[in-house]
Amino acid sequence: MVLHSDLIHASNEMNLNKLRQIFSDNESLVIRSLMNKNGSLLASFVYLNILVDEKYLNQHLVRKLNEDLYIKTGPANELALNTLNSLGTVIELKHIEAVVSLITDAGIAVMVEGSCVAYGILMPGYETRAIEEPKIEINVRGPKESFTEDLQQNLSMVHRKLKTPDLKSISYVIGQQSQTKVMLLYLENRIDPTLLAEIRNKIESIQLDVLIVNAQIEELIQDNIFTPFPQIFSTERPDRIATALGRGKAAIITDGTPIALIAPTSFFEMLHPSEDLYERFYFANFLRVLRLICLFISLFGPALYISLTTFHLEMIPTPLMMAFISSKAGIPFPTFIEAILMETAFEILREASLRLPRAVGQSVSIVGALIIGEAAVQSGIVSRPMVIVVAMTGIASFAIPSFSTAIALRMLRFPFILIAASYGVFGLSLSMFILIMHLCSLQTFGVPFLEPVSFNSIRDTLMKYILLPVKYRENVMQVKAGRADAPQRKKGGFLHRNDEDEYR
Amino acid sequence: MLNTIICLLSICYGIQQFSSFRKQNEKRDAIVILLFCGMIAIYCNPFYSASLPTVESFYTFVYKPISNNLIRK
Amino acid sequence: MAAQNKITHGQLSCLVFSYLSGFSTLFLSEAALLKQDVWMSYLIGMTLAIGMLWLLCYVQWKHPLLTMVEISDKLFGHWVSRLVLMIYLIYMLEMQAAACRALSTFYTTVVIPNMPSNQMILLIILCTTYATYLGLTTIVRAVQITLPFFLVGILIICFFLLRDVETNPFLPQFQHSFSEVMYGSLLSLYFPFGKLVVFGFLLARVKNMKKIFSSSIFGLILAALYLLVSAYLTLGTIGIHLAGTATFPFFSSIQMVKFGEYLERIEITIIGIWTIFTLFEIVVLQYVFTILLRHVFRIKNMKPFILPIGLLFFISAQKSFLRLSDLTFYNLNIAPFSTMLPIAIIPIMLSIMTLLRKEKT
Numbered sequence: 055m056v057l058h059s060d061l062i063h064a065s066n067e068m069n070l071n072k073l074r075q076i077f078s079d080n081e082s083l084v085i086r087s088l089m090n091k092n093g094s095l096l097a098s099f100v101y102l103n104i105l106v107d108e109k110y111l112n113q114h115l116v117r118k119l120n121e122d123l124y125i126k127t128g129p130a131n132e133l134a135l136n137t138l139n140s141l142g143t144v145i146e147l148k149h150i151e152a153v154v155s156l157i158t159d160a161g162i163a164v165m166v167e168g169s170c171v172a173y174g175i176l177m178p179g180y181e182t183r184a185i186e187e188p189k190i191e192i193n194v195r196g197p198k199e200s201f202t203e204d205l206q207q208n209l210s211m212v213h214r215k216l217k218t219p220d221l222k223s224i225s226y227v228i229g230q231q232s233q234t235k236v237m238l239l240y241l242e243n244r245i246d247p248t249l250l251a252e253i254r255n256k257i258e259s260i261q262l263d264v265l266i267v268n269a270q271i272e273e274l275i276q277d278n279i280f281t282p283f284p285q286i287f288s289t290e291r292p293d294r295i296a297t298a299l300g301r302g303k304a305a306i307i308t309d310g311t312p313i314a315l316i317a318p319t320s321f322f323e324m325l326h327p328s329e330d331l332y333e334r335f336y337f338a339n340f341l342r343v344l345r346l347i348c349l350f351i352s353l354f355g356p357a358l359y360i361s362l363t364t365f366h367l368e369m370i371p372t373p374l375m376m377a378f379i380s381s382k383a384g385i386p387f388p389t390f391i392e393a394i395l396m397e398t399a400f401e402i403l404r405e406a407s408l409r410l411p412r413a414v415g416q417s418v419s420i421v422g423a424l425i426i427g428e429a430a431v432q433s434g435i436v437s438r439p440m441v442i443v444v445a446m447t448g449i450a451s452f453a454i455p456s457f458s459t460a461i462a463l464r465m466l467r468f469p470f471i472l473i474a475a476s477y478g479v480f481g482l483s484l485s486m487f488i489l490i491m492h493l494c495s496l497q498t499f500g501v502p503f504l505e506p507v508s509f510n511s512i513r514d515t516l517m518k519y520i521l522l523p524v525k526y527r528e529n530v531m532q533v534k535a536g537r538a539d540a541p542q543r544k545k546g547g548f549l550h551r552n553d554e555d556e557y558r
Numbered sequence: 559m560l561n562t563i564i565c566l567l568s569i570c571y572g573i574q575q576f577s578s579f580r581k582q583n584e585k586r587d588a589i590v591i592l593l594f595c596g597m598i599a600i601y602c603n604p605f606y607s608a609s610l611p612t613v614e615s616f617y618t619f620v621y622k623p624i625s626n627n628l629i630r631k
Numbered sequence: 632m633a634a635q636n637k638i639t640h641g642q643l644s645c646l647v648f649s650y651l652s653g654f655s656t657l658f659l660s661e662a663a664l665l666k667q668d669v670w671m672s673y674l675i676g677m678t679l680a681i682g683m684l685w686l687l688c689y690v691q692w693k694h695p696l697l698t699m700v701e702i703s704d705k706l707f708g709h710w711v712s713r714l715v716l717m718i719y720l721i722y723m724l725e726m727q728a729a730a731c732r733a734l735s736t737f738y739t740t741v742v743i744p745n746m747p748s749n750q751m752i753l754l755i756i757l758c759t760t761y762a763t764y765l766g767l768t769t770i771v772r773a774v775q776i777t778l779p780f781f782l783v784g785i786l787i788i789c790f791f792l793l794r795d796v797e798t799n800p801f802l803p804q805f806q807h808s809f810s811e812v813m814y815g816s817l818l819s820l821y822f823p824f825g826k827l828v829v830f831g832f833l834l835a836r837v838k839n840m841k842k843i844f845s846s847s848i849f850g851l852i853l854a855a856l857y858l859l860v861s862a863y864l865t866l867g868t869i870g871i872h873l874a875g876t877a878t879f880p881f882f883s884s885i886q887m888v889k890f891g892e893y894l895e896r897i898e899i900t901i902i903g904i905w906t907i908f909t910l911f912e913i914v915v916l917q918y919v920f921t922i923l924l925r926h927v928f929r930i931k932n933m934k935p936f937i938l939p940i941g942l943l944f945f946i947s948a949q950k951s952f953l954r955l956s957d958l959t960f961y962n963l964n965i966a967p968f969s970t971m972l973p974i975a976i977i978p979i980m981l982s983i984m985t986l987l988r989k990e991k992t
Contacts, residue, residue: 480906594943
């Protein structure tokens, strides 16, 4: 449907006919008119009853407007404007398109007979979800509120944490059909202006028909779409957003999505939950090291086990080697097939537990895991060490705070298993090399993806990665224009590549 | 087998890049890539590639007399 | 050159270290030859390499706005420069073939005997081709990421081996003749110290031109120290005679480590170190090869050539050094002389030409 930017006519009848045409076959459109003593039309107001708070509308707006227009003397549009001003923020509308936009956004448009200007006021009456505890990023000590689907509520949560006029929010409307509101938040005194300009350009260049979730924005603004690793961090926690804004990053909040995006981000940020900032720095650093170990186990655990037991048994200490060999006795499949079977079963179980109703999900998944593990071992299909390895790998992947990163690691495990089964430790070394090279080549908005590893100063690297006590923390964590360090790349596909200067 | 596959792939790649460079009017690049891929295809061909010279054989041929003299001394 | 394609002097040091370390401790040919006097050959080889590096840095300092290939054009003229660069191209093919073969031979001898060498070499080359495609800044970033882990690995290995060294293996000194020590120095100049000549083509990519010499020296000295310590530990743990006869002496010494009746088999660490460092070595060679090839043939768009260069490296490695004895013979008899031209003679010529031009102006 194409909206014409027709001006509002002085005759209400003509305006209303246009609106009826635009909203044809839409039963929720309500048009109410106020008449004077003579029976001539004074004013009309138009709204969608499924979006607007009709009770408030009837009790306050209709009654007051009726009283003011009927009883008081003066120009009708001025009286209407005064009435509406007493109830909320009034928007002046000069085009039919603006009226339609307001109506679809839970607003009420008031058109006064004889006036070429309509007045709008937002009066949302739909139900929104209450602020709840975060479900994915759970903390012990930190705040226990998470974003909801309502944009205003989310914005207010962030504003309550950053009570400064430097907190800026730029509004965008994305989606021809969905007209979804998107807000870009940043701290003016912290963010790098070139970074901000780049983010703004990317958001402004988004062309979408329907924007439902901000995952669509994420995919459209990230630099490399073919990498398995997410390059923009998503969080459901307002405190995480506030911390990121304080570090000179920008946040994107979308109406209808309870997840906000943080850009730019780095690989190590995906491994650090907000809990790190709320605990003593000793434990936080210990947990950071532990998470790195979990990352390694999650990615290379089964592959390392396969390569050692298939090709390099002599590298395993003798008692352990004897235990592996004895447990493998009678198992009909090679280690690689065992690993593939168990990993696939684990992935299926994990996916199924997401879809099961909450009441039965947890118990079914636990029983399923026990049955699969125990039954598979007792029937001689897989060996016990393999069940342990797969279980450890699964638990290690749950220790990765970022869900998107954990999925990427789960996905990458399978090719590594194949490579380890074919080429052993050699293949694994090459895979590690390729992975490191790939991660080093990624960047988000000009900031290298492995950004905390500062390539100019080892001291900076250590100071950024190792969490310091709070009083030393502030200045080091700033996202600097380490952008000069990063090569400029054209946005493109998997093999997007350099300019002419690279091989000079 | 591996060499045969590489031989065929390099021929296809060479021809494809040659035509791509010709379209961009980069004649020098086109010729260089064709020659390059041709050389790779020749070295990978399954018939007589074993007798083709390598850096090792070339340098051994050139420097062996020098080496024999100097090391003997 | 765009500022974003430049690297820092710290990154240069890291790259130099990992490039020179490569698989330098794999064969320890000088240790097998000179035994307890090997430290002299390393010292002399390192000194000669420092001299060569200084000459290259001098040439670069005198032409701060030009890359080494452009300097070569300016000093030698169009056609002679191309000939000089072709010599380096062949040198790089020679070095990478030796590197690929050494690594694949090690794996097929010790780790995975049943794997075909060709497949291994192809996989190595595909990885290095991808790295070359990503560019120098990505390569140095990857080096910086991996280097601390490997340094820790090296330290752990040295710690465990040191416990088994009872007497100073470098005693008694001066048991070999002057000519033998000179020959050993020539060997160590060829491999690994002389490989540094390749960095002459990357000096223009360093942000701070004044520090190119000091940062390269730092990497070189670290690599020399690593080599010296490896030789010391090898000779100290498995003895002079076994070190002279074993194919992979350092690996053999690590295999003997046993700590607390349980912790053994730490050789997987050195396998990882050799693999990754050798990959970085081949990546640097391939990258510089790409730069030189572009200049020699005046190619405009280099991207489509990266894969064929990789394939060229593959066939060069595949057809060369078919047996370990060929590689050993080549390393001991041919390469020390064949590499004199790119390592010593051409840098000397470059610096003389620079000096003459400077005096003329």
